[in-house]
Amino acid sequence: MANCGFILLEEDVKQISEVLGDFLKETDAKSCLVIDRGGQLIAIEGDSATLDTMSLSALAAGAFASTREIARLVGETEFTVLFHKGRKEHIHVSHVDDDTLMMAIFDDKTTVGIVSLYSRETEKQIALLMKKSRERRNVNGLDFGALVSDSDNMFKQKDA
Amino acid sequence: MSAINYASKEIYFKIVYYGPGMGGKTSNLQYIHKSIPQDNKGNLVSLATDADRTLFFDFLPLDAVKIHGFTTKFQLYTVPGQVHYNATRKLVLRGVDGVVFVADSQWDKMRENIESFRNMEENLQEYDFGLDEIPYVLQYNKRDMDKIAPVDYLEFLLNKRDIRVPSFASIATEGESVFDTLNKISKLVLHRLNTEMKAAK
Numbered sequence: 001m002a003n004c005g006f007i008l009l010e011e012d013v014k015q016i017s018e019v020l021g022d023f024l025k026e027t028d029a030k031s032c033l034v035i036d037r038g039g040q041l042i043a044i045e046g047d048s049a050t051l052d053t054m055s056l057s058a059l060a061a062g063a064f065a066s067t068r069e070i071a072r073l074v075g076e077t078e079f080t081v082l083f084h085k086g087r088k089e090h091i092h093v094s095h096v097d098d099d100t101l102m103m104a105i106f107d108d109k110t111t112v113g114i115v116s117l118y119s120r121e122t123e124k125q126i127a128l129l130m131k132k133s134r135e136r137r138n139v140n141g142l143d144f145g146a147l148v149s150d151s152d153n154m155f156k157q158k159d160a
Numbered sequence: 161m162s163a164i165n166y167a168s169k170e171i172y173f174k175i176v177y178y179g180p181g182m183g184g185k186t187s188n189l190q191y192i193h194k195s196i197p198q199d200n201k202g203n204l205v206s207l208a209t210d211a212d213r214t215l216f217f218d219f220l221p222l223d224a225v226k227i228h229g230f231t232t233k234f235q236l237y238t239v240p241g242q243v244h245y246n247a248t249r250k251l252v253l254r255g256v257d258g259v260v261f262v263a264d265s266q267w268d269k270m271r272e273n274i275e276s277f278r279n280m281e282e283n284l285q286e287y288d289f290g291l292d293e294i295p296y297v298l299q300y301n302k303r304d305m306d307k308i309a310p311v312d313y314l315e316f317l318l319n320k321r322d323i324r325v326p327s328f329a330s331i332a333t334e335g336e337s338v339f340d341t342l343n344k345i346s347k348l349v350l351h352r353l354n355t356e357m358k359a360a361k
Contacts, residue, residue: 004356005161005255013167038255039219039235040163040172054202054221058235062207062216065251137360139166148354154224154232154346155339157195 005036005099007136013043016129020045023122027115029106030089034126037061037099042130046105060103064093081119083112094119097127099134161255162353172233173349174255175342178280179262180272181213181241184301187332188262189220189236192342195335196222214240217252224346234346241276250283258349259284259296260341262332263318265308270317277318291321295348298327299341304334 008016020032024046031046039058064082071079082093092104092115102123104115163172177185186206193204202221209215217237224232239249261280263273281291300314311329319327326344330337 004353005163007163008165008167010167013165036161036163036255038161038174039237040174040255042163052203054235055205055219058219058221058237059205061254062251065254066216066248069247069251137357139164145354145358148347148351151227151347151350153343154234155192155196155200155222155342156225157335157339158197159195 004137005038005040006042006130006133007139008042008133009136009139012129012133016043016126017045019122019125019129023104023118026118027104027106028110029104029115031105032122033057033060033103033105034096034130035061035101035103037065037101042100051105056103060091060093061101064101081116085112092116092119094123096123097130100126100130102126162257162349168231169229170231170233171353172235173257173346173353174235174237175258175260175345175349176253176256177236177238177260177262178249178276179241179301180264180269180276181243183241183262183264183269183273183276184299184330184332185238185241185260185262186212186214186218187301188260188299188338188341189218189238191332191335191338192222192236193220195339200224213242214238215245216240216248232346232350236342243275246279246283249279250286253283253287256284256287256289256294257352258345259294260299260345261296261318262299262301263314265300265302265314265329266305267307267309270309273314274317292323295345295352297325297341297345297348299330299332299337300327301330301332303329303336304331 033044034042035057039061041053041057067082068078080095084091094102096102179185200223205219207216220236222234237252239252328337328341
């Protein structure tokens with residue numbers, strides 16, 4: 001099994017940002033994240049200053065994966081959307097492809113219907129872009145041999 | 161699965177701490193979280209029951225040292241060790257790059273260690289990973305307890321494949337060997353990515 005999940009180039013990130021930017025304009029959502037199903041954040045647009053995006057991505061991927069298991073138990077392949085309604089903030093997590101999710105965070109300026117509607121088109125565009133980056137197996141310019149030779153003590157303790 | 165972002169100059173890896181219940185997986189993450197400089201860590205998230213048993217997973221994002229302009233980012237996860245939580249263990253293994261198997265050194269935990277190791281092998285297989293393909297290390301934890309098996313015996317039980325993997329005798333709650341284990345698995349996953357990149361050239 002291939003170890004490298006995806007390789008994102010600057011142009012990929014720019015294109016994904018544009019797609020997410022359009023989605024935010026159309027829907028009035030506050031922010032939008034693209035997340036690998038293994039829990040890794042791939043891209044984010046919108047208001048992210050107060051968000052712990054790493055934890056959010058890991059937890060959203062975990063929650064979506066667990067609803068998939070629930071779906072299987074009731075005879076479905078997958079619930080394609082996960083929606084959590086809060087008092088002020090709401091989240092909408094949806095299927096992009098077998099390895100990718102999209103998460104929109106929004107408030108009462110918009111509705112779940114609008115978010116859901118525009119998500120569908122955005123998911124398709126993101127899926128196309130992610131397909132390219134997941135198929136990419138190597139890019140010139142990064143010397144991994146040098147990375148490995150310098151990797152003896154990657155983590156140090158505070159008092160070390 | 162690892163990932164490379166050339167725009168943000170980051171490389172991502174996912175490490176999963178696996179092993180029997182109450183063996184010290186969460187203690188590893190707690191010690192790392194406590195001991196690593198503030199700038200290199202995110203929040204430790206624990207989805208646990210009231211009795212401090214891991215229900216879904218613990219999660220700790222870390223930034224390692226910057227190498228040649230790229231920041232290597234590691235996400236550490238634990239799985240719930242209890243036997244009946246296998247569905248969630250499988251979910252957490254999705255996209256894994258390397259595994260730390262945390263065994264409990266106490267004599268009366270040997271059966272649980274073996275069952276958990278076999279369970280790990282089965283669950284990795286679901287993602288098409290054999291133990292010869294995925295980097296993993298062994299940690300023999302709780303070396304401070306009274307009735308513990310010798311390290312040689314644990315090696316005999318858990319490290320008897322053709323290719324022996326690195327192993328560490330640890331006391332996770334006190335931090336003994338916690339960073340040695342983390343640094344070793346980090347190096348192994350980087351090495352594996354390097355091998356794969358070379359093969360793709």
